[in-house]
Amino acid sequence: MVFNLPIYSPEEELHDPLFIEKQVQVFVKRDDKIHPFISGNKWRKLKYNLSYAHQLGKTDLVTFGGAWSNHILATAAAAAQFGFNSIGIIRGEEVNNPVLQMAQLFGMDLHFIDRQPYKDKALYFQENFDGSTHYFIDEGGRSTLAVKGCKEIISELTQTYSHILVAAGTGTTAAGLAVGIESQKLATNLLVIPVLKNADFILEDVKELGAPIDKINLLTEYHFGGYAKTKKELNDFIKDFVAKSGILIEPTYTGKLVYGMFDLIHKDYYPKGSRILFIHTGGLTGLLGHLDKMDFD
Numbered sequence: 001m002v003f004n005l006p007i008y009s010p011e012e013e014l015h016d017p018l019f020i021e022k023q024v025q026v027f028v029k030r031d032d033k034i035h036p037f038i039s040g041n042k043w044r045k046l047k048y049n050l051s052y053a054h055q056l057g058k059t060d061l062v063t064f065g066g067a068w069s070n071h072i073l074a075t076a077a078a079a080a081q082f083g084f085n086s087i088g089i090i091r092g093e094e095v096n097n098p099v100l101q102m103a104q105l106f107g108m109d110l111h112f113i114d115r116q117p118y119k120d121k122a123l124y125f126q127e128n129f130d131g132s133t134h135y136f137i138d139e140g141g142r143s144t145l146a147v148k149g150c151k152e153i154i155s156e157l158t159q160t161y162s163h164i165l166v167a168a169g170t171g172t173t174a175a176g177l178a179v180g181i182e183s184q185k186l187a188t189n190l191l192v193i194p195v196l197k198n199a200d201f202i203l204e205d206v207k208e209l210g211a212p213i214d215k216i217n218l219l220t221e222y223h224f225g226g227y228a229k230t231k232k233e234l235n236d237f238i239k240d241f242v243a244k245s246g247i248l249i250e251p252t253y254t255g256k257l258v259y260g261m262f263d264l265i266h267k268d269y270y271p272k273g274s275r276i277l278f279i280h281t282g283g284l285t286g287l288l289g290h291l292d293k294m295d296f297d
């Protein structure tokens with residue numbers, strides 16, 4: 001069994017009068033094109049975990065997430081494709097939405113648990129599953145094997161950039177980028193935009209995952225109220241960006257990232273001649289939870 005997907009994730013240049021005025025170039029790495037459901041960074045985080053689970057003879061993947069988790073859906077789809085059973089442990093009371101329904105369509109069993117036992121996921125796994133057949137994957141896919149997969153974003157690049165921007169939930173993708181940048185001795189600045197409020201802890205988490213943090217700039221002002229929260233200003237920005245670029249983005253991750261990137265261009269953050277790359281980490285099914293609030297007129 002080969003645990004691989006053919007990767008199609010081109011670096012595309014974007015055009016906007018603002019970029020000409022500020023004399024910068026902007027590119028996007030289209031990890032959203034890797035797979036519609038094993039989306040973007042979630043594939044990169046799962047890849048080495050799947051082969052390791054197989055190597056250990058595990059048959060069932062057990063993972064954790066909130067009710068709109070892209071990681072839950074990605075794990076369900078990957079498990080189906082690569083011959084595992086999957087169990088999704090969902091935080092909070094039983095709910096239903098299109099993301100969870102699609103996860104079930106891919107054959108995932110869902111268990112809803114209280115916020116208290118959810119806090120210690122490793123313990124919950126240990127107490128409820130047989131470790132000889134079941135393989136633990138942390139919330140959001142966070143692990144050192146996931147960092148190894150995300151590092152490959154850097155080795156795939158066909159050009160060099162002065163700045164690379166990425167959104168952060170757990171910071172695992174950012175950790176992989178930091179490791180990749182260091183191992184190739186690139187002079188690239190890594191700008192990380194957390195999508196949660198009060199996210200200064202992310203640097204510690206990135207360090208814990210074995211990545212260097214000295215070249216990371218953490219920009220904590222673009223959370224728009226917190227995880228999965230949005231505001232009219234962000235929704236309006238997203239509508240304008242999608243209609244102009246033809247690139248779909250959503251408010252939970254890449255919308256905040258691209259908003260932050262444009263804001264920094266407006267504020268002359270990047271020196272003239274900068275070559276800026278942002279990573280489109282996918283997760284577009286998250287849009288389904290936001291569309292009815294987008295206020296189309």
Ligand SMILES: *Cc1c(COP(=O)(O)O)cnc(C)c1O
Pocket residue numbers: 040041042070071140167168169170171172173174253254281282283284
């Ligand atoms: C999960 C996710 C992230 C966050 O990635 P981390 O590695 O946890 O920081 C970013 N973007 C999208 C679209 C995601 O689904």
